Amino acid sequence: MNAIIVSALMGVVMMFSGILVKNRSAVTSIAVIGLLILLVSNILNTYGICSIQIDTKGLLSFEKFGMFFNSIAIAATLIYVLLSGKEIENAGTYVADYYALIFFVLCGVSILSSFNGLLMLFIGIEILTIPLYILTGSDKRNLKSNEAALKYFLMGSFSTGIMLMGITLIYGATGAFALGMGSLAPSTGLLMPSFLEVAGVILLFVSMCFKVSAAPFHFWTPDVYDGAPAVFTSFMATVVKAAGFMAFVRLFDNHTNILGPSWHILLGFVIVATLLIGNITAVFQQSVKRMLAYSSIAQAGFMLFALYSVNDLAKEGILLYAVAYSLATIGIFAVLIKMKDYTFDGFNGLAKTQPALALGATICLLSLSGIPLTAGFFAKYYMLASMVKADGSIWLVIVAVLFAAVSVYYYFRVIQAMYFKEGEAAVSPVSTAFRIGLLALAALIILVGIFPSLVLNWFYF
Amino acid sequence: MSTIEILFFFLSALAIFSAIMVLVSKNPVHSVLWLIAVFFAISGHYILLNAQFLAIVNMIVYAGAIMVLFLFVIMLMNLNAETEPQKHLWMKLAGVVSGGCFFLVLVSLVRQATDLNGKTALMKEGNIGLIKNLGKALFSDFVVPFEITSVLFLSAMVGAVVIGKKE
Numbered sequence: 001m002n003a004i005i006v007s008a009l010m011g012v013v014m015m016f017s018g019i020l021v022k023n024r025s026a027v028t029s030i031a032v033i034g035l036l037i038l039l040v041s042n043i044l045n046t047y048g049i050c051s052i053q054i055d056t057k058g059l060l061s062f063e064k065f066g067m068f069f070n071s072i073a074i075a076a077t078l079i080y081v082l083l084s085g086k087e088i089e090n091a092g093t094y095v096a097d098y099y100a101l102i103f104f105v106l107c108g109v110s111i112l113s114s115f116n117g118l119l120m121l122f123i124g125i126e127i128l129t130i131p132l133y134i135l136t137g138s139d140k141r142n143l144k145s146n147e148a149a150l151k152y153f154l155m156g157s158f159s160t161g162i163m164l165m166g167i168t169l170i171y172g173a174t175g176a177f178a179l180g181m182g183s184l185a186p187s188t189g190l191l192m193p194s195f196l197e198v199a200g201v202i203l204l205f206v207s208m209c210f211k212v213s214a215a216p217f218h219f220w221t222p223d224v225y226d227g228a229p230a231v232f233t234s235f236m237a238t239v240v241k242a243a244g245f246m247a248f249v250r251l252f253d254n255h256t257n258i259l260g261p262s263w264h265i266l267l268g269f270v271i272v273a274t275l276l277i278g279n280i281t282a283v284f285q286q287s288v289k290r291m292l293a294y295s296s297i298a299q300a301g302f303m304l305f306a307l308y309s310v311n312d313l314a315k316e317g318i319l320l321y322a323v324a325y326s327l328a329t330i331g332i333f334a335v336l337i338k339m340k341d342y343t344f345d346g347f348n349g350l351a352k353t354q355p356a357l358a359l360g361a362t363i364c365l366l367s368l369s370g371i372p373l374t375a376g377f378f379a380k381y382y383m384l385a386s387m388v389k390a391d392g393s394i395w396l397v398i399v400a401v402l403f404a405a406v407s408v409y410y411y412f413r414v415i416q417a418m419y420f421k422e423g424e425a426a427v428s429p430v431s432t433a434f435r436i437g438l439l440a441l442a443a444l445i446i447l448v449g450i451f452p453s454l455v456l457n458w459f460y461f
Numbered sequence: 462m463s464t465i466e467i468l469f470f471f472l473s474a475l476a477i478f479s480a481i482m483v484l485v486s487k488n489p490v491h492s493v494l495w496l497i498a499v500f501f502a503i504s505g506h507y508i509l510l511n512a513q514f515l516a517i518v519n520m521i522v523y524a525g526a527i528m529v530l531f532l533f534v535i536m537l538m539n540l541n542a543e544t545e546p547q548k549h550l551w552m553k554l555a556g557v558v559s560g561g562c563f564f565l566v567l568v569s570l571v572r573q574a575t576d577l578n579g580k581t582a583l584m585k586e587g588n589i590g591l592i593k594n595l596g597k598a599l600f601s602d603f604v605v606p607f608e609i610t611s612v613l614f615l616s617a618m619v620g621a622v623v624i625g626k627k628e
Contacts, residue, residue, distance in 0.1 A: 008612045015619060056605045097623045104616035111609065119606050127613045134620035140628060195570040202566075 001052045001062060002045035003038065003070045003110035010034040011103035018096025028085040031099040035078040038106065042070045059120050066113035068458060069246050069319060073109045073239050076326040077102065080235060083334040083437050087231040092138045098232075101131035105240060112247040117177040118167045118204075121247060125163070125211065128243060129156050132236055136228040148227025155220045159210035166203030173197040201259060205266070208251065212244040214304060215273035218297050222281075225293035230342075233289070234333030237296045242322035245303045249318055252307055267308050268396060274301035275403040282410045289342045291410055292332065295368065298407055299325055302400065305383040309390030316456050317382030323448060323455050324367060324375035331364035331441045334434075340426035347414055348423025354430060358418045360438035367445045369411040370404055375448035380404060382452075469509060476502035493531045500524040512590025 017030050045051040046067040081088070081102075089095050108128030115121045133156065137149025171177060173196035210217040225233045259266065278298030285291040303325075306318040335357050339346050351358035367376035387397050418425075448455055479498035486492045500523045507516035588594055599607055 004609070008615075011612070011615070011619075054605065057602050059603075059605050092623075093628050094623050094626070097619055100619055101616060101623075104612060104619075107612050119603070120609075123606055123609055123613060127609075127616060130613065131616045131620060134623055137624060140624075195573050199567060199570050 001054055001056075001060070002050075003042040003067070003074070004107055004114075005052060006038050006041045007103050007107040007110060010038060011100045011107065014096050014100035014103055018094065018100070021096070024089040024095050025085075027096045027099065028081065028089060031081055031102075032078065032085070034099075034103065035074060035081060038103075039071065039074045039078065042067060042074060042110075046071065059117055060111070060114045061116040062114050065315060065319075066246070066250070069113045069242075069322065070110045071458075072319065072322055072326070073113075073243060074106060076239050076242075076323075076330065077106060077235070079327070079441060080238070080330045083330065083434065083441065084231050084234060084337060086431075086434075087229075087337045091229045091231055092140070094138075098135060098138060101135055102235065104131045105235075109239065109243040109246075112243050113250070115247070115250065118170060119177045121251065122160075122163065122167060124247065126160065128240060129160075129211070132232075132240060135232040135235070136224055138232065139229045142227075142229075144227040145229060148224045151227075152220060152224045155210070159207045159217070162203050162210075163207035166200040166207065169196045169200030169203065171200075173200065198259060202266075204251070208244070208248050209270060212241060212248060212300050212303070213297050214270050214300055215277050215297070216270070218274070218277065218300075221297055222290055222293045225296065226287070226290045230289060230333060230337045233293075234330055234337070237292070237333070238326040238329045241296065241300070242326055245300075245306070245318060245322070249306050249315075253310060264308065264393070267304065268393070271301050271304045271308065271396060272399055274298070274304065275400060279403045279406045279410075283406065285410070286344060287342050288336060288339075288344060288347065288414060291344075291414075292329070292336070295407065295410070296329070298403065299368070301403070302380060302383050305387050305396075305400070308393070308396070309386040311386055311390055313382060313386035313389055317379065317386050320375070320382055320448075320452055320455055321379040324379035324445070327441060327445050327448070328364040328367040328374075328376060331438060331445070332361055332368070334438060334441075335361040335364075338428050338430055338434075340428065344413055344417050345423065347417040347425055348421040350418040350425040350427070353425055354427055356435040356439060357427070357430065360435075360442045361418065362415050363442040363445055365411040365415055367449065369408045371408075373446060373449050375445045375452070377449055378452040465509060468505070472502045472505040472509070476506075489535045490532070493528060493535065496531070497524050497528050500528075507590070510590060511588065514592040514595055515590055 013034060014027075014031060017027055021027055021030065041050070045062070046064060081099075088098055091098065105128055108124050108126075108131075111120060111124035111127060115124050133149055133153045136152050137145055139145035167177070206217065209215075210220075213221040225237060228236065275298060278294050278296075278301055282291050282294035282298060285294060303318060303321055306314040306321075336342065338357065350361075363374065367374035370376045370380040384397050384400060387393060387400075417423075476499055479495045479502060482495040483492045483499065486495060500519060504516040504519045504524070507513075507519060
C-alpha cells in the first residue's frame, strides 16, 4: 500500500513543483529524491516496518513477490532518471508534468503487482497506460510523435474495451470479480467453469497480449516505440512492459485450468508467433530504435514462458528477467538518445571517439542477447529451465534457443558497427557523470550475471 | 407472455436493430443517431432490472455527453458519405472472417451454457440498482478502487493539460 500512496502523492508534488520551480535540473533532482523516498517506503513495507494498513476488502493483496517487483520497478526508474534525466528535461516544455506522469505510471505498477480481482486489474492497467499516451505524444511538433500517440491511444482503447467485455462476461458467469471461481454444474454438482467465463478469459488473454505486445497483437509496438521520443520509449519498453508481464503472470497464476488443455496450445501458438515475428523482423531493420522495438517483442516471447510453466522457477525467472531486461534496455537507450543518427550506420566508429559509451552499449547488447557472464544469460536460463521442469514441452525450448541465436545477429550488428567499421559517429555532448553512470550500470549487469542469487536472495529474505 | 417479457423482447429487438443500423449506415451522422437509439434501448433494460440510477446515468452520460462529443468530432472532421475512405477488399474480408469467428464462438458458448438454462434476471424486484444501495456498496466494499480511480482521473487531467497547453 505504501508504494501506491507515496507514488500518487509524489505525482502531485511533481505537478506543483512545475509551478514553483523554474529551473529544469532542479525538477529532476526533486524527482530523484521522490523516487528515493518511494523506494525506501516500499522496502520498509516489504519488511513490515512503517507500513500503512488499510482494509482493502480483499481487493488488493500485498505479497512479498509483488512488493519485491515494486522495488525492482522503482529502482529501474531511478537508474533511468539518473542516466537520462537531461533528455527528459529537453523532451518538451513541461518537465515537471512528465515526471508527474512517470510517478502515476509507478502507481499503476504497484497496483498491478498487488491486485486481487479483475476490478483492480482494470484500474491498474488504465493508470499504467493513460500517462503513456501523453508521454508518447509529448514531442508535439514532431508529426511522427503525434501519429504514434494517436495510434497508441486508439489501439489501446480498443484493447481496453476487449478487456472490459471479458471482465463483464466473467462477472456475469460468476457474480464476482475474482478469476477462476467457477460455478457449480447443476447436473453433477462439480465445480466447473461456466462457458461465459471461458469466453471472458479468452478476451482477457487477448487484451493482455496486446498490452505486453505479444505476437498477433503486436502491430502497434514498432510504430509507437519508433515515434515516441527516445527517452520515453526507454521507459515504456522497460518498467511498463515488465509491469504488464507481472499483471499477466498474477492473473493466470493459478487459473490456467479454466481453459483446460487448449490453454497450452493457445499460449504455445502465441509464444512461437511472438518469437518468430519479433526476431525475424528485427533482422531487416535499418534503424537501431526500430530494431530495439522489434527486439522488445522478441523478449516478450521469452517472458511469456513464465506463463506457460507456472512454477517457482518461473516466478524467480520473471523477476530476474525484469531486472536483466530493464537494466540492459535502459542502458542501450541511454546511449541511443545521445546519438544524432539512429541508423546502424550512425554507430560506425563509435568505439574510437567514445570508448566508454561503446563499452557500455556493448555490455547491454550482450546482456540482451543472453551471452554468459551477463544478467541476460541467467534470465533466459531460468525461463528455459522452468519450461524443462514443468513438463515435456521441449520443442518450445528448442524453438526459443534457435531464435535466441537469431537475435545474436542483429544485436551484434550494432557492436560490429561500433568497433569494426570506419566512420565518424555524431554524438551529442556527453558528460563525465553520464559515462561513469553508464559504466556503473554495465558493471551491475555483469555483477547480476555472475551472481544472480544477489537478486533472488532478496526475494526470500 | 407477461408485459415485462413483451417489453424485454421489444427493447432487445430495438437494440439489435439499431446496432446493425449503426454499422450499415453510410452517413456517419445517421450512425451516431442510431447509436443514441441503442443507448436508450439499453437504458430501458436497466429500468426493467429496477436499476433506475444506472438507466438515468446511462442516458445522461452516453446518450447525452458522449454523443455530443461524437457529433462534434464528425462535424469538425467534416465526415460524410462521400469522403468515406474506401477500404481494401481483403481488409473487409479479413474483418468479416475474424468478426464472424468471434460471433460463432459467442453464439456456441451461449447455446452450450447449461448453467444459464431456465434462469431469468430479476425483473422489477431486487433493489441492488437503487442509488442508496449503490452508494453504500461504493463507499464500503469498493471504497479502495473508488479512491484509487482519482489517481486515474488526475493523470488524465495532467495529460490533457500537457497536450492542450501552448509550447
